[in-house]
Amino acid sequence: MRLCVIGAGYVGLVTAACFAEMGNQVVCVERDRQRLARLQRGECPIHEPGLDALLKAQLASGQLSFTEALENGVAQADVAFIAVGTPSQEDGSADLGHVLAVADALGQLLVRPCLVVNKSTVPVGTCEQVAWRILQGLKARGLKVSVTVASNPEFLKEGSAIDDFMRPDRIVLGCDDPHATALLQRLYTPFVRNHDRVLLMTPRAAEFSKYAANAFLATKISFINELAGLCARLDVDIEQVRRGIGSDTRIGTHFIYAGCGYGGSCFPKDVRALIHTARAADYPTAILDAVQARNALQKTLLFQALVQHFGGFVQGRVVGLWGLAFKPGTDDLREAPSLVLIEALLAAGARVQATDPAALEGVAQRYPEAVASGRLRLSGNPYGCAEGADALVLVTEWKQYRQPDWPRLRGLMRMPVVFDGRNIYDPGELSPLGFLYHGIGRPVAGHCKVTAA
Numbered sequence: 001m002r003l004c005v006i007g008a009g010y011v012g013l014v015t016a017a018c019f020a021e022m023g024n025q026v027v028c029v030e031r032d033r034q035r036l037a038r039l040q041r042g043e044c045p046i047h048e049p050g051l052d053a054l055l056k057a058q059l060a061s062g063q064l065s066f067t068e069a070l071e072n073g074v075a076q077a078d079v080a081f082i083a084v085g086t087p088s089q090e091d092g093s094a095d096l097g098h099v100l101a102v103a104d105a106l107g108q109l110l111v112r113p114c115l116v117v118n119k120s121t122v123p124v125g126t127c128e129q130v131a132w133r134i135l136q137g138l139k140a141r142g143l144k145v146s147v148t149v150a151s152n153p154e155f156l157k158e159g160s161a162i163d164d165f166m167r168p169d170r171i172v173l174g175c176d177d178p179h180a181t182a183l184l185q186r187l188y189t190p191f192v193r194n195h196d197r198v199l200l201m202t203p204r205a206a207e208f209s210k211y212a213a214n215a216f217l218a219t220k221i222s223f224i225n226e227l228a229g230l231c232a233r234l235d236v237d238i239e240q241v242r243r244g245i246g247s248d249t250r251i252g253t254h255f256i257y258a259g260c261g262y263g264g265s266c267f268p269k270d271v272r273a274l275i276h277t278a279r280a281a282d283y284p285t286a287i288l289d290a291v292q293a294r295n296a297l298q299k300t301l302l303f304q305a306l307v308q309h310f311g312g313f314v315q316g317r318v319v320g321l322w323g324l325a326f327k328p329g330t331d332d333l334r335e336a337p338s339l340v341l342i343e344a345l346l347a348a349g350a351r352v353q354a355t356d357p358a359a360l361e362g363v364a365q366r367y368p369e370a371v372a373s374g375r376l377r378l379s380g381n382p383y384g385c386a387e388g389a390d391a392l393v394l395v396t397e398w399k400q401y402r403q404p405d406w407p408r409l410r411g412l413m414r415m416p417v418v419f420d421g422r423n424i425y426d427p428g429e430l431s432p433l434g435f436l437y438h439g440i441g442r443p444v445a446g447h448c449k450v451t452a453a
C-alpha cells in the first residue's frame with residue numbers, strides 16, 4: 001500500500017519504518033527541518049534499539065522517504081497516519097493543536113479518497129473533530145472526496161518500540177466504516193500472522209482505550225509506590241512483598257516495581273488529560289488524582305532521603321547519578337525523575353556528576369549554565385561519576401548498571417553510600433562490602449560512618 005506518516009517522532013518513525021519493512025511504500029512527513037535533514041541523510045535522530053538500522057535499510061531500498069511537504073506525502077497515499085505530538089496544556093488537557101493543524105492541512109490538500117488514521121493519543125471525540133475539519137476544507141474547495149477518519153492508538157514502549165510494533169499484544173482499530181476497517185486489517189495482517197490480535201471498536205472507544213491503558217499502568221506503579229512507603233515504616237522490604245503478590249496471576253508481575261516515580265512522554269500527560277476530560281464531564285476521579293499526587297511525591301523521595309542522610313547539609317556534597325533518561329533504552333527525558341533530582345540538588349548547592357548511555361546531550365541542553373560552571377558534570381563513564389562522591393544514586397536501571405564492580409566503586413567514592421531508586425541492587429551483597437544501602441520501601445542496610453559537613 002502507499003502510506004503517508006505525518007510526524008517523525010518516536011511513534012511516526014517506528015510506524016513508517018515498520019510498515020516500509022513489510023513492503024509498503026511509505027512517505028514520512030516531518031516539519032522540523034533539522035530533524036528532517038538528519039533523516040534524509042540516513043541518521044536516526046532518537047535512540048531506539050534497532051531503529052537506526054531499519055531506517056537506513058528502508059531508505060536504501062527506496063521503500064521509505066522523508067519530506068517536509070505534506071502535499072508530497074499525501075499525493076498518492078491510500079492511508080495517511082497522523083503521529084504528531086499531543087503535549088499537555090497548562091490546564092492538563094491534551095494540546096490538539098498539531099493534530100488539528102494536520103486535519104486543516106489535509107482539508108486543503110487532499111484531491112483523492114484517503115483513509116486518515118489517527119495514531120496520536122487524543123481525547124474521545126477527536127476523530128470526529130478531525131473528520132469535520134477535513135470536510136470543511138474540502139467543501140470550501142468545492143470538492144467531493146471521500147475521506148474516512150479512524151482511530152488506531154499506538155501502544156509501543158520506548159526502548160522496545162520496534163519489537164512492540166512488529167509483534168503487538170493487540171491492535172486497536174476504531175472505525176465506523178467497513179471498507180476502511182478491512183483496509184486497515186489487511187495492512188496489519190503481516191504483524192498478526194500467528195494470532196488474531198486486531199480489536200475492532202468505535203473510534204471513541206479506541207481513543208478512550210489508550211487513556212485507560214496508560215492510566216491503569218500508572219495506577220499500578222503509584223499503588224506499589226504507596227505501599228513501599230508504608231513498608232519503609234514497618235521495617236518490611238517491598239521487594240519481598242512484590243514477589244509475594246506478583247505470583248498471583250490476577251495481579252501479575254508487570255508494573256509493580258517500587259521506584260522513584262514514572263516519567264516519560266505518555267503516563268504523566270495522559271493521566272493529566274484523562275483527569276481533565278473527567279472534570280469537563282463533571283465526573284470525580286479520586287483514583288487518578290491520587291495516582292498523580294503519589295507520583296509527584298515519589299519523584300522527590302530520593303532528594304529527601306539524601307537530605308536526611310546528610311543531616312540537612314547538602315551544600316558542597318558530591319552526588320553521582322546513574323541513569324537520566326526516563327527509562328532504559330531511550331534518550332527521552334520528558335518528565336524524567338532524574339530532572340527533579342538534578343534540579344533539587346543543584347538548588348541545594350550540591351555538585352552533581354551524572355552519566356547515562358543515551359541522554360547526556362539532552363541533559364546538557366537543559367542545564368547549560370550548571371554544566372558551564374562545573375556544578376553539573378556529565379560523563380559517559382559511570383565509574384568517573386562515582387569518583388569523590390559522597391553518595392551514588394541509581395535513577396534509571398540501564399542494564400550496564402546492574403552488576404557494577406562494587407570494590408572498585410568503594411575505592412573511588414568518598415563515602416560508600418548507595419541510593420537505589422529502582423531497587424535493583426541486593427542490600428545483602430552491598431552491606432558486607434562496606435556500603436550503606438538505601439532503597440525505595442526497603443530497610444536501610446549496612447553502616448557507613450557519615451558526618452554532617
Ligand SMILES: NC(=O)c1ccc[n+]([C@@H]2O[C@H](COP(=O)([O-])OP(=O)(O)OC[C@H]3O[C@@H](n4cnc5c(N)ncnc54)[C@H](O)[C@@H]3O)[C@@H](O)[C@H]2O)c1
Nearest residue numbers: 007008009010011029030031032084085086098120121154
Ligand atoms: N513516545 C511514545 O512512547 C508513545 C507511545 C504511544 C503513543 N504516543 C503518542 O503518539 C503521539 C506522538 O508521540 P511521539 O512521542 O512520537 O511525539 P514526538 O514529539 O516525539 O514527535 C512528533 C513529531 O511530529 C512532528 N510534527 C508536528 N506537527 C507536524 C506537522 N504538522 N507536520 C509534520 N510533522 C509534524 C514534530 O516535529 C515531531 O518530530 C503522541 O500523541 C503520544 O502521546 C507516544
